Amino acid sequence: MKKLVLVLVAAMGVWAWAAQPGRILIWADDTRAPVFREIGAQYTKITGVPVEVVEIPFGSIRDQFVTAAPTGEGPDLIIGAHDWVGELAANGLLAEILLPPELAAQFDKVSLEAFTYGRLYGLPYAREGVGLLYNKKLVPVLPKTFEELVELARKLTDPTVPQYGFVVQNPDPYHEFPFLSALGGYIFGYDAEGKLNPCDVGLDSPGAIAGAEILQSLFAEGLIPAGLDWDTWTSLFVEGRIAMVITGPWFVGRAKAAGIDIGVAPIPPIQGQNPKPFVGVQGVMISAFSPNLPLVYDFLFNYFATTETMLALYAKDPRIPAFLPAFEEVAEDPILRGFAESIANGVPMPNIPQMSAVWGAWADAMSLIGNLALSPAEALKQAADNIRATLGCK
Amino acid sequence: MRLPRISATSTTLLKVVGFSLLDAVALYFLVLLAWEKSWLFVGLIAAGLLGLNVLAFSRRLYPLRYLAPGLFFLVLMVVLPLVYTVYISFTNYATGNILSKSQVIEVLTRRYYLPPNAPTFTFRAYGGEGGLYALFLFGPAGQYVLFPDGRLSRAEDHALQDADNDGIPEAIDGYSLLSLAEVARLSGELQKLEVPFGEGVLRLTTLSTMRVYSPQYAYDPVRDVLTDLRTGKEYRPQGGNFVAADGEKLDPGWVTFVGFANYLRFLRDPLYHGAFVRVFTWTVVWAVLTVVLSFALGLGLAILLNDKTLRFRKLYRSLLIVPYAIPAFISILIWRGFFNTEVGLFNRVLTQAFGIRVPWLTTPFWARFSCILTNVWLTYPYMMLVSLGALQAIPEEMYEAAKVDGATGWRRFVHITFPLLLISVAPLLIGSFAFTFNNFTLIWLLTRGEPVVEIGSRAGATDILLSYAYKLAFMGGRGSEYNMTAALAVIIFVIVALISGISFARTKALEEVSRGL
Numbered sequence: 001m002k003k004l005v006l007v008l009v010a011a012m013g014v015w016a017w018a019a020q021p022g023r024i025l026i027w028a029d030d031t032r033a034p035v036f037r038e039i040g041a042q043y044t045k046i047t048g049v050p051v052e053v054v055e056i057p058f059g060s061i062r063d064q065f066v067t068a069a070p071t072g073e074g075p076d077l078i079i080g081a082h083d084w085v086g087e088l089a090a091n092g093l094l095a096e097i098l099l100p101p102e103l104a105a106q107f108d109k110v111s112l113e114a115f116t117y118g119r120l121y122g123l124p125y126a127r128e129g130v131g132l133l134y135n136k137k138l139v140p141v142l143p144k145t146f147e148e149l150v151e152l153a154r155k156l157t158d159p160t161v162p163q164y165g166f167v168v169q170n171p172d173p174y175h176e177f178p179f180l181s182a183l184g185g186y187i188f189g190y191d192a193e194g195k196l197n198p199c200d201v202g203l204d205s206p207g208a209i210a211g212a213e214i215l216q217s218l219f220a221e222g223l224i225p226a227g228l229d230w231d232t233w234t235s236l237f238v239e240g241r242i243a244m245v246i247t248g249p250w251f252v253g254r255a256k257a258a259g260i261d262i263g264v265a266p267i268p269p270i271q272g273q274n275p276k277p278f279v280g281v282q283g284v285m286i287s288a289f290s291p292n293l294p295l296v297y298d299f300l301f302n303y304f305a306t307t308e309t310m311l312a313l314y315a316k317d318p319r320i321p322a323f324l325p326a327f328e329e330v331a332e333d334p335i336l337r338g339f340a341e342s343i344a345n346g347v348p349m350p351n352i353p354q355m356s357a358v359w360g361a362w363a364d365a366m367s368l369i370g371n372l373a374l375s376p377a378e379a380l381k382q383a384a385d386n387i388r389a390t391l392g393c394k
Numbered sequence: 395m396r397l398p399r400i401s402a403t404s405t406t407l408l409k410v411v412g413f414s415l416l417d418a419v420a421l422y423f424l425v426l427l428a429w430e431k432s433w434l435f436v437g438l439i440a441a442g443l444l445g446l447n448v449l450a451f452s453r454r455l456y457p458l459r460y461l462a463p464g465l466f467f468l469v470l471m472v473v474l475p476l477v478y479t480v481y482i483s484f485t486n487y488a489t490g491n492i493l494s495k496s497q498v499i500e501v502l503t504r505r506y507y508l509p510p511n512a513p514t515f516t517f518r519a520y521g522g523e524g525g526l527y528a529l530f531l532f533g534p535a536g537q538y539v540l541f542p543d544g545r546l547s548r549a550e551d552h553a554l555q556d557a558d559n560d561g562i563p564e565a566i567d568g569y570s571l572l573s574l575a576e577v578a579r580l581s582g583e584l585q586k587l588e589v590p591f592g593e594g595v596l597r598l599t600t601l602s603t604m605r606v607y608s609p610q611y612a613y614d615p616v617r618d619v620l621t622d623l624r625t626g627k628e629y630r631p632q633g634g635n636f637v638a639a640d641g642e643k644l645d646p647g648w649v650t651f652v653g654f655a656n657y658l659r660f661l662r663d664p665l666y667h668g669a670f671v672r673v674f675t676w677t678v679v680w681a682v683l684t685v686v687l688s689f690a691l692g693l694g695l696a697i698l699l700n701d702k703t704l705r706f707r708k709l710y711r712s713l714l715i716v717p718y719a720i721p722a723f724i725s726i727l728i729w730r731g732f733f734n735t736e737v738g739l740f741n742r743v744l745t746q747a748f749g750i751r752v753p754w755l756t757t758p759f760w761a762r763f764s765c766i767l768t769n770v771w772l773t774y775p776y777m778m779l780v781s782l783g784a785l786q787a788i789p790e791e792m793y794e795a796a797k798v799d800g801a802t803g804w805r806r807f808v809h810i811t812f813p814l815l816l817i818s819v820a821p822l823l824i825g826s827f828a829f830t831f832n833n834f835t836l837i838w839l840l841t842r843g844e845p846v847v848e849i850g851s852r853a854g855a856t857d858i859l860l861s862y863a864y865k866l867a868f869m870g871g872r873g874s875e876y877n878m879t880a881a882l883a884v885i886i887f888v889i890v891a892l893i894s895g896i897s898f899a900r901t902k903a904l905e906e907v908s909r910g911l
Contacts (some may be wrong), residue, residue, distance in 0.1 A: 005521070010669075022579075022581075022582060046574060046575070047574050047575050047577075047578040047601065048575035048578055048579065063821075066874075067493065070492055070493050070497060086873070087489050087873040087874070089645070090489055090490045090494070090646060090873065091489060091490060091492050091645075091646050092493050092497070092498060092501040092645065092646025096505070096506075098506075098508065098605070100514070109505050162736065162737070170875055225736050226756070227735055227736075227755070227756045228736065229734075231731075232734060232736055232737055235737070236591075236692050236737070253480045288501050288504075289497075292581070292582075292583075293585065294585045294598045294599065294600055294601060295578065295581055295601070297599055297600045298578075298600035298601040302600065302602075339857075343688040353490070353872045353873035354872055356489075356868060356872065356873050356874070359852035359873070360850065360852070360865070361849055363846075364846040364848075364850060367844070367845060367846045369847055370755065370847065371845075374849075379849060382849040382850065383849050385850075386665075386849060386850025387850070389665060390665055390850070
């Protein structure tokens with residue numbers, strides 16, 4: 001009887017995707033789904049609890065979860081990024097993870113912090129961020145400082161070829177943030193309790209402005225073309241027309257496939273200070289409406305947070321493991337190590353939902369800075385004021 | 395082969411049998427769904443079934459049979475979303491307020507904190523024929539036996555049988571150790587267990603551990619007040635959230651009716667309406683210019699192609715329809731590539747030939763120019779096709795009469811071709827205007843509304859009302875503001891409805907003019 005109803009319900013669509021007692025349902029994208037199917041099968045063998053994985057494109061997991069979870073049609077677990085946590089937790093959709101201390105010690109601290117929004121709402125498995133990726137043929141000796149890097153870029157750049165020494169995707173706040181952060185700029189400051197304070201907007205802090213001025217001088221000199229989007233620079237890079245670029249692990253596969261011998265290093269210090277890229281963290285979040293919390297915690301603590309699982313995930317999705325025993329196993333890879341060193345200087349991208357008010361205004365400012373339409377001081381001041389007004393901080 | 399003739403009575407018989415089968419199957423599912431308490435689906439299916447039967451057997455409703463499918467989809471795809479959008483625009487549905495109040499209370503009262511020195515126990519389950527007997531809890535805080543009814547007793551009071559001395563008994567009081575799979579099967583029952591212990595309650599954490607938690611909030615349904623058990627602070631419901639006397643607001647909140655608040659906020663807060671006039675102006679300019687230019691181009695080409703002395707007419711016609719045949723999704727992205735300032739086709743050609751670089755998509759003027767250029771290219775084949783059809787419908791005699799009267803080619807166009815053409819084409823132009831007015835696809839794929847006009851403004855230089863509304867949804871102060879977007883969508887709907895209504899009224903006047911010809 002029950003089965004028949006299930007079949008009928010399945011025919012009606014999404015209901016079959018809903019969490020049910022005694023079964024763990026996971027939403028994951030196409031790269032992660034196979035791995036979770038594998039560890040799920042092992043978990044089923046040991047406990048008899050079926051684990052089902054539904055494949056949903058990464059870009060739609062969060063929105064579908066927001067729609068489905070309150071109506072009881074969501075999954076038990078979703079695989080996603082740490083900057084979803086603020087919005088999902090503010091909506092009351094995530095269950096807290098009370099991580100046993102001995103397990104917490106095995107995770108990278110910054111990654112756990114990234115999944116914290118007042119409480120811990122996700123178990124991280126991989127972290128990522130941008131570094132300096134370079135074409136070894138064009139850059140035999142890596143510059144030690146940013147000033148040396150600019151010197152080298154001047155020698156290598158000739159827009160008429162076109163050939164560029166050093167570029168950064170723009171206008172793109174995410175990739176341009178290391179410039180702003182190097183000399184002390186930040187997005188949101190912290191309050192006395194160590195929580196992000198949305199009314200302390202640091203986009204127009206002296207450090208951010210100084211960093212943006214250095215960046216603007218690169219545009220003004222014609223070293224970096226303004227309005228350089230992903231499609232343009234990646235096609236130039238794989239043709240060997242770009243020597244150095246600020247990018248993340250997601251570009252490695254494409255560069256290697258094009259047969260380019262690449263290296264990765266932290267972005268060299270600007271005026272002696274390390275640029276701090278955003279750190280993004282991938283992990284698992286639990287639905288507050290899961291009827292299976294003990295099963296889900298059991299699965300996460302005892303079968304997910306293990307070196308084997310983390311290495312299996314790494315094999316499918318080569319991002320820096322956030323689980324330290326697994327990280328040590330793979331730390332030999334020079335490209336991975338380059339990115340790991342780069343983000344060791346980094347700061348977690350703010351996960352509070354107020355970030356939505358930041359991106360637009362900030363991107364506008366970076367666009368006008370890149371076009372040389374406004375001075376960085378003026379552009380960042382306007383952006384920060386707009387963000388403060390949107391967040392009602394005056 | 396001739397089909398055997400079926401008499402009217404046997405058709406009726408066939409219908410009756412068919413519908414009996416359909417009804418029987420549907421009733422069976424109705425019972426199943428009622429069993430599962432899915433009342434919404436029960437209601438929907440029952441109503442649909444009833445409707446189908448009435449339609450099929452009522453003679454009076456016979457004409458409705460042909461309209462019903464269309465009406466059904468009209469309600470499903472047009473009316474329902476419209477009603478829902480209007481509804482959302484009167485609520486506070488946005489990040490932080492998407493649950494119902496009872497769900498919010500459930501989420502908040504299930505929040506726990508760990509009291510200081512909260513003990514953690516590892517456990518094993520024991521049972522026999524009758525199912526679960528008890529749990530054996532052990533850890534630094536001692537050893538206990540916990541019964542499924544919540545009784546907790548000291549381990550010393552029970553017969554523990556631990557032959558291998560590993561601290562985990564193989565049997566308690568004669569009941570044997572259960573496997574992990576059996577514990578997993580029992581987890582649904584075990585997770586309901588809450589046993590007072592020290593300062594909190596002992597609850598299941600995983601399939602092998604239990605921990606002492608303290609609930610953070612308690613809800614009093616009589617006073618409708620939520621209390622923080624650690625601080626004693628009281629929170630009362632106010633505008634969709636629990637709010638303390640000092641103004642502290644708890645997340646999450648719930649969806650509630652807010653009347654015209656969203657519309658008022660739109661009118662009062664410059665962050666929302668600041669760009670409205672600029673965006674509205676550009677939307678109108680964009681829609682008018684696209685329609686006028688593409689119609690002019692399409693009509694011109696149609697008149698050329700209509701000239702019977704032109705050779706290779708069919709070939710030209712086929713070639714000119716190509717932009718219409720390529721899916722817009724693909725061609726818009728190709729145009730975006732052409733417009734690229736660094737490596738795009740246009741700038742490569744222009745630099746080679748004249749040594750100039752046009753900032754196609756990066757300055758407001760050129761970005762708007764590019765949008766209109768692309769859209770004219772995409773739209774003119776449609777205009778050409780409808781004009782070709784309309785031209786052929788104009789009677790030859792009129793031209794002959796005009797020739798006799800000595801009218802030149804231009805005068806013939808102005809006084810005969812154009813007015814007669816407009817009668818059939820004008821409604822299509824209005825439709826095309828309304829479509830372009832809301833052509834989100836082109837704007838989003840070509841420019842995403844960029845470039846920037848003003849920092850932090852919710853709209854760029856090429857944002858039309860619809861893309862502006864979309865951006866509003868996701869660029870709010872805190873995540874998504876569906877309520878504000880819905881309010882703007884309602885406003886846009888009213889505007890488009892007004893413009894179309896007035897235009898159609900005008901077309902009627904046009905038809906009257908033509909009657910005078």
